[in-house]
Amino acid sequence: MGSNRITYAQLLETNNLIQMSADETYWLCVTRTVQESKLFPVPAYMMLSYMMSYYRYPSLLRKIESRMLAEEIGDRARNAGIKIQNPSMGWALPGFYLLGREWLITLGLIRPQDALQDLIYVMDFWKRFQLSWHRNNGHITNKEFGHRGQFLPERRVQIFHADMYDCSQGDELHEAAQNFMAAASQYGFLISCESRISLHNSGPYKLADDREMIVRDFMDLSESDFPWLDGVAADVPYNNLTVTMAVKDCHVYLVDDWGSFESKPAFTADKLTGVGLYTSDTLSDGYVPVAMGSREELTACFRSLTEKIKDANNKLWRRVAGWSRDQMIDAGAITYFSIIKDLAHVAGVYDVNDWMMVDERAERFRPLFNDEYSRDALVGLCIGTHTSHRLSEYTMMQHSNAPQRLYSLIPYSVLQGDDYTPSSGPIYPGASHLPAKVDRYNTTCGVIKLEEYNRLAREMRPPTVDPKYRYLCETWVKYHAGEPLADELYKLEQANSRLLKGKGSMLKRVDIEKLRASLR
Amino acid sequence: MAKLYIDNDKYAEPNASVVVDAYHGAIHDLIRRKLESAGGDWASFVFDKSYDLITSKDFEAIEKKLLGTGHRFDWSAMISVRERPEAYKPATGLGDDIKNFSFEHPEAVVAPPDAQGREQRGVGDNVVKYPKNLVGIARYIRSSERVLELLTTGVPVETVAIIDDSGGTLTAPILEEFKGVICAGGTVRSHLGILTREYGIPCLMNAKVSGIKEGDRVEIECTANAKTAEAYQTGVEMTAKVWRLTK
Numbered sequence: 001m002g003s004n005r006i007t008y009a010q011l012l013e014t015n016n017l018i019q020m021s022a023d024e025t026y027w028l029c030v031t032r033t034v035q036e037s038k039l040f041p042v043p044a045y046m047m048l049s050y051m052m053s054y055y056r057y058p059s060l061l062r063k064i065e066s067r068m069l070a071e072e073i074g075d076r077a078r079n080a081g082i083k084i085q086n087p088s089m090g091w092a093l094p095g096f097y098l099l100g101r102e103w104l105i106t107l108g109l110i111r112p113q114d115a116l117q118d119l120i121y122v123m124d125f126w127k128r129f130q131l132s133w134h135r136n137n138g139h140i141t142n143k144e145f146g147h148r149g150q151f152l153p154e155r156r157v158q159i160f161h162a163d164m165y166d167c168s169q170g171d172e173l174h175e176a177a178q179n180f181m182a183a184a185s186q187y188g189f190l191i192s193c194e195s196r197i198s199l200h201n202s203g204p205y206k207l208a209d210d211r212e213m214i215v216r217d218f219m220d221l222s223e224s225d226f227p228w229l230d231g232v233a234a235d236v237p238y239n240n241l242t243v244t245m246a247v248k249d250c251h252v253y254l255v256d257d258w259g260s261f262e263s264k265p266a267f268t269a270d271k272l273t274g275v276g277l278y279t280s281d282t283l284s285d286g287y288v289p290v291a292m293g294s295r296e297e298l299t300a301c302f303r304s305l306t307e308k309i310k311d312a313n314n315k316l317w318r319r320v321a322g323w324s325r326d327q328m329i330d331a332g333a334i335t336y337f338s339i340i341k342d343l344a345h346v347a348g349v350y351d352v353n354d355w356m357m358v359d360e361r362a363e364r365f366r367p368l369f370n371d372e373y374s375r376d377a378l379v380g381l382c383i384g385t386h387t388s389h390r391l392s393e394y395t396m397m398q399h400s401n402a403p404q405r406l407y408s409l410i411p412y413s414v415l416q417g418d419d420y421t422p423s424s425g426p427i428y429p430g431a432s433h434l435p436a437k438v439d440r441y442n443t444t445c446g447v448i449k450l451e452e453y454n455r456l457a458r459e460m461r462p463p464t465v466d467p468k469y470r471y472l473c474e475t476w477v478k479y480h481a482g483e484p485l486a487d488e489l490y491k492l493e494q495a496n497s498r499l500l501k502g503k504g505s506m507l508k509r510v511d512i513e514k515l516r517a518s519l520r
Numbered sequence: 521m522a523k524l525y526i527d528n529d530k531y532a533e534p535n536a537s538v539v540v541d542a543y544h545g546a547i548h549d550l551i552r553r554k555l556e557s558a559g560g561d562w563a564s565f566v567f568d569k570s571y572d573l574i575t576s577k578d579f580e581a582i583e584k585k586l587l588g589t590g591h592r593f594d595w596s597a598m599i600s601v602r603e604r605p606e607a608y609k610p611a612t613g614l615g616d617d618i619k620n621f622s623f624e625h626p627e628a629v630v631a632p633p634d635a636q637g638r639e640q641r642g643v644g645d646n647v648v649k650y651p652k653n654l655v656g657i658a659r660y661i662r663s664s665e666r667v668l669e670l671l672t673t674g675v676p677v678e679t680v681a682i683i684d685d686s687g688g689t690l691t692a693p694i695l696e697e698f699k700g701v702i703c704a705g706g707t708v709r710s711h712l713g714i715l716t717r718e719y720g721i722p723c724l725m726n727a728k729v730s731g732i733k734e735g736d737r738v739e740i741e742c743t744a745n746a747k748t749a750e751a752y753q754t755g756v757e758m759t760a761k762v763w764r765l766t767k
Contacts, residue, residue, distance in 0.1 A: 031753065036705060037687035039664060041597040108524040108548045109574070114566055182718035186695065189688035189711050196711065215707045247681045260709075262749050268648060269720065314671070322665040325599045361571055367579040368543065370607065372593040376537035388545075390531035403531070426565045 008415055010120055010177045015409045017123040022406035023398045024143045027256070028091065028258055029382035030399070037194040041325060043374035045193065045332030047103070049361035050339040050381075054100030058118035059427045060344065060354055061125045067458070068347040070125045072133025075465050076346055078151050080280040081217035081242035081287070083342040085200050087151065089133065090141055090257035094126045094341045099381050105408055106386040112408040113420035119410065136474050142257045149202040149255035151390040152215070153474055155493040155505070156287070157205050160213060160244040162499040162512045164274040165295040166520070173295050176302035177275040181243060183306045184218045187313040190320065191220060193231065193332035197339055200259035204252040208513065211273065212252055214261065221309070222442040225341060226330055227356060230438040231314040235308050236278040239442050242287060246274030277301065282345045283453075284444040285462045287494050326433040327370070330358060335433070348458030350450065352437050357430025363378075382406075401483045463492050481505045522555040525562075538587070539593075546582045546765035550574065583607075591688060598663055614663045618734055621660060623684065623704050628730035629761075638739060638763035641731050644724025646760040647708045647717050647749040652686050653743050654722045655765065656699040658736045661691055680738055686725060690701035695719065700740050702762060703726045708747050729762050737765040 035042055052230030064073075077084045104110040108509065130140045136153055139145040152160075160343045167174035188198030198219050204212035223229055224238040247263070248272040252261040261267075277298060278287040296498070320328070334356055344350040368374075384404035390409045395403040439449045446455055463469055470481075472489050480486045487504035494500040499515050500507070526532070526548070535541045554573040558565045564680040565573075592609045601608040613621035631640040658677045659668060666689060676699035681693065686706025691698075701716050701723040708725050716723035722742035732738060744760035751758045 031708065031749075035687070035711070036596060036685065037689055038596070038598050038685035039687065039690040041600055042687075043596065044600075044609045066767065104528070107544065108526045108551050109570065110566055111525040111562075136742070178718070182696075182715065184716050185718055186688055186692055189715075194687045194689045194711065266648075266746060268717070274650065276656045317671075317689075317693045319669075320689075321668060323599075325597070325603050328597070328599060364571075364574065367576050367577060367583055370583065370593045371596045373539050373543055375534075375596060376596070377543075380535060380537065380540060385536060386540075387529060387532040387535070390529070390533055392531060419563065421563055421566055428571075488538045 001179035011410050011412055014120045014123045017127055018098060018407050018409060021098055022155055024257060025095055025383060026406050027399050028256060029508045032258060040194045040328050040332055041371055042194050042332065043378040044255045044371065046336060046378055047369050047374050048329060048333040048362060048366065049336035050096050050100035050103060051365055052333060052359050055359050055424050056427055057097050057363045058122055058423065061122060062349045062443055063349055064343050067349055068247045070129040071132035071342055072465060073346050074129040076462065078135045079286045079464050080284065081240050082281055083339060086257050086259035088405055091131055096125060096336065097122050100389060102407055106388045113411055113414050115424045116410065117422040118424055123244035142255055147254040147256050150205060151202060153491045158507060158512055159494060159497045160276060161207055161359050162515055163292055163497055164244050164246055164276040165298055166519040167272050168273060169270045173340045174272060175297045176299045178269050178504055182304040183309045188218055189390065190313055190316055192335050195335060201255060201261045203255060211246050211248050214252060216243045216245060224441050227434050228319065229436040232319060233312045236312050240277040240279055240281055242280065243450055244276035245272060247271045279444060281444050282457050283460060288444060330433045333358060345457055348454045350454055353430065356437055357432050359430045360428050376379045464475060522560045523554050524552060533759060542581060542586055550578055555710030561603045571727050613660065619662055622731055622733050624726035628728045630713050630730055637766040639766055640761055641764045642727055642729030642762045643759035644702060644762060645708050646742055646744045647723040647725060647746060648723055650742045651747050654700045654740045656738060657739045658682050658732050658734065660734055667691055667694055686712045688712055688715045702729065707752060724760055727762060732764055738765040739765055
């Protein structure tokens with residue numbers, strides 16, 4: 001039985017966060033796209049991943065917070081294109097956990113008030129991370145921001161803006177960048193077993209009246225956490241790559257919590273007018289320019305990366321085509337479940353057994369996950385047609401107007417004595433049908449073993465979270481630009497910038513444009 | 521028999537899916553029996569005793585019972601039907617029978633040949649508008665064996681891939697070689713739609729086609745307007761034609 005420490009205010013807030021996630025899950029699932037594959041049993045691995053998330057996330061998040069608070073990781077997330085952005089944190093952390101919970105409620109295996117302290121904790125972790133990560137825009141999700149994904153401080157946007165190279169359809173840089181993004185997108189889908197979680201778009205940032213910037217991250221490309229990339233991705237030189245993209249005559253009006261975007265008119269290759277390239281990870285202290293010394297160097301780098309990625313793509317495809325169904329399900333379920341694994345990397349507590357295994361409590365359900373049941377159960381979970389979703393006939397759900405709720409709320413009756421259970425328990429053992437992970441991780445500090453990776457992560461103290469600078473936010477900058485401390489803050493970020501190194505805090509957007517124009 | 525919390529659900533209704541309804545009914549019975557055998561105390565059952573009492577063998581038995589009624593599962597991934605053909609509905613058009621195979625969508629819009637010898641065989645959602653229509657040779661790409669074969673021998677020039685998988689992984693190593701794509705599933709936002717846009721390959725998604733056989737010459741109306749997000753959300757039809765060329 002639970003203790004009496006849970007308060008009315010906690011339940012009110014938790015239920016609000018649950019409902020917020022429920023409303024957006026429905027909208028995303030209905031309006032984005034149908035995810036299907038003849039290669040991977042996608043619904044089957046999704047269902048399994050939700051079980052894994054339900055049973056393990058509370059313990060894993062507590063383990064992470066034993067070294068680093070969610071809000072500190074949120075501060076770090078603004079400065080790296082790694083898998084603690086969307087869709088990982090904006091949607092999947094609460095979404096996967098709550099989808100697992102809802103399915104178990106529908107099965108009758110848990111009640112809405114079971115594992116209550118776990119539930120409150122997971123949603124509170126999510127809230128603190130999101131508010132910290134979104135600090136510069138003041139919202140909790142892209143959805144709350146009207147489907148907009150601006151996270152970066154001015155000093156970082158200025159560098160992306162200033163150092164970007166102009167391009168236009170038909171020129172060598174444009175063609176090389178476009179080919180790279182096509183190949184990397186394709187490879188990303190394959191790495192992630194048909195899901196889009198290796199890709200992330202954020203922004204837009206307004207560069208000029210007719211231009212906006214999208215920041216696109218390609219993540220987990222090299223030998224790192226996924227065992228299925230061992231060997232095949234050895235020649236991919238960077239694990240994470242971020243492409244800054246200027247788009248002209250094209251307004252990006254929607255960036256959702258899955259990290260995908262919509263624009264008017266539709267974004268096509270001819271709209272791309274500028275690109276830049278960066279890498280980052282938990283050890284890099286922010287974004288590191290890649291081949292940004294000249295447009296010729298950048299063009300050659302895009303071409304080289306494209307060839308390496310195509311080679312890895314073909315090798316990986318041959319490997320996957322030889323997998324058993326259980327191996328495909330494991331890889332997909334692990335990809336989904338471990339979508340938030342970079343939280344553990346930032347905190348320096350990453351463990352292969354925590355993130356690359358199927359928990360035995362989830363594994364029990366595997367015989368249920370034939371293609372047909374998985375498909376129908378998944379669709380029901382995502383649009384709200386299972387029995388646990390049904391509400392009074394008077395109810396009109398957001399978006400659908402149907403008498404449904406996607407995620408069950410916590411009954412307040414626990415505050416007047418109704419029983420509840422606090423937790424689903426600690427991490428149980430796990431297993432996988434896939435080959436064991438080779439102890440080799442491609443980072444910005446070289447190819448290293450996991451023990452060293454964790455050690456370096458624990459020692460990492462980026463200036464952005466140094467007590468001297470951490471709370472020097474955009475509001476502070478507005479009223480202190482030009483002062484020594486503000487210049488110091490900007491110069492730290494500008495250290496690797498081609499055009500802005502040492503320029504300090506007084507530049508405005510028009511100054512960046514003049515600097516760029518002077519070099520054309 | 522022990523009672524479950526969900527047994528008293530004021531608003532419960534049957535699930536539209538027969539398989540889901542059958543599975544969930546059987547699982548509820550299973551949990552009631554196991555809870556009863558554990559003494560009926562929920563607190564010690566839910567996250568403790570149930571972990572040992574409810575096992576994969578119980579779920580295997582539920583599946584076996586359903587298959588015993590003669591039901592065979594729909595399949596979505598080839599690996600599922602390949603590993604357990606006895607549990608799934610038969611798969612066609614994946615091997616040697618490809619020569620006589622064709623997608624037959626019941627809503628395919630067809631018309632007799634026009635003056636240029638173009639016989640309309642369906643429509644689809646255009647991903648990107650191009651200045652000229654595309655003509656090529658239809659080839660069905662529906663299995664990893666076919667992809668591997670083309671990866672080994674090379675994709676014939678002029679190939680317009682006819683695909684029923686809107687994902688981006690089945691054709692991952694050869695997609696770039698296609699001249700065009702007609703996909704019988706998904707939307708312009710599906711992974712295959714995204715990738716063909718990135719590669720600059722004309723593509724129709726959500727194609728409803730009929731009577732196109734392996735080796736037919738086909739024309740795609742990729743000069744039609746690309747289907748917009750608003751058109752999907754408001755249910756507005758914005759389609760591009762698919763023709764089989766008789767001349």
